[in-house]
Amino acid sequence: MRGPNPHRAPRQNQLPSSARHGHRGPPSSPRNARSTGNIPRSPVPPRRGSGGAGRAAHMRRAQHGLPGEEAAVAAGPGGAVMEMGWLLWGTAVLLLLHVLMELSPTVNFALRITFYCVLCLVVSALAAVPCLLVNGGRTVKNMRIIKAFVRTFKYFFGLRFEVKGLENFNVEGPALIVSNHQSILDMMGLMEVLPDNCVQVGKKELMYMGSVGLIMYLGGVIFINRKSTSSAKMVMSEVAKTMVTENTKVWVYPEGTRNCTGDLLPFKKGAFHLAVQAQVPVIPVVYSSFTTFYNPKTKLFTSGKIKVEVLPPIETKGLTSDDVTDLSDRCFSTMRETLFRLSGHPGEAKDSS
Secondary structure, three states: OOOOOOOOOOOOOOOOHHHHOOOOOOOOOHHHHHHHOOOOOOOOOOOOOOOHHHHHHHHHHHHOOOOOHHHHHHHHHHHHHHHHHHHHHHHHHHHHHHHHHHHOHHHHHHHHHHHHHHHHHHHHHHHHHHHHHHHOOOOOOHHHHHHHHHOOHHHHHOEEEEEEOHHHHOOOOOEEEEEOOOOOOHHHHHHHHOOOOEEEEEEHHHHHOOHHHHHHHHOOOEEEOOOOHHHHHHHHHHHHHHHHHOOOEEEEOOOOOOOOOOOOOOOOOHHHHHHHHHOOOEEEEEEOOOOOOEEOOOOEEOOEEEEEEEOOOEOOOOOOHHHHHHHHHHHHHHHHHHHHHHOOOHHHHHHHO
């Protein structure tokens, strides 16, 4: 029988036989653990950035939406620097545009017109949703919804409206409304005074202007082909019947095109043939000249004030097609005089009389 080898080192960390065979015994006390060398160690959390496992854990916490410091660590300093860079670039671009708008009328005009066109497209698309949901499709009732949207435009461009004579719209039955046509900004003035149950007549090309054409269609706008005289006459004849049977008012621009000269172009007779055929009154509406704040030739586009006056109705009962020219001339003379008065040119108003 061999005795213990005095030269052999004792096994300090040798597990008991029960542990080697997978049997757990009662937990040993810290004192016994120290005596055997099996000192339990508390788990040490992974240091941030010290290893792949720790970094991956932080990234997983950030991806699961943990706010605060964990997300900030996951994002790293690069994200904050990039955001600050975009903010500085955006601020610099806005400042540059502001300086250019102040120094260059051309840049100011181009940016404002671009913004106006984009605004029309976006708002038209937005307004189409309630028009379809509330009224289900094409109807003049949608004009109330469209009017509510467009009336906000004036605040973007610093325009103010002074309106007189709205009581002249209060006529029994249908009527023909005629007004001067100056620029693409006329839509804002139109919606400021547009009476209920009133549709506009516009050129057919407007139908193909994206969401603007869509909203005009939903609002019941009557499109005519100006290149085809026979087609235009046929449409106007149908309008004359419809406005009587459905008790609607029709808004027409008798100049036929935009005119930003501060004066009126000669009137076309089609609208007045419509009024005589339907035997409905003609209500003139006059807007003051835009030339003090808007002029495409001089690239002027600033804030301003627009005066609008609704004139008393002109009766057409008993008139025939032979009276159309006199009716047109009468409206032209009255509207031109009012235009000069509203625009602050009384001398020109006297000369035109």
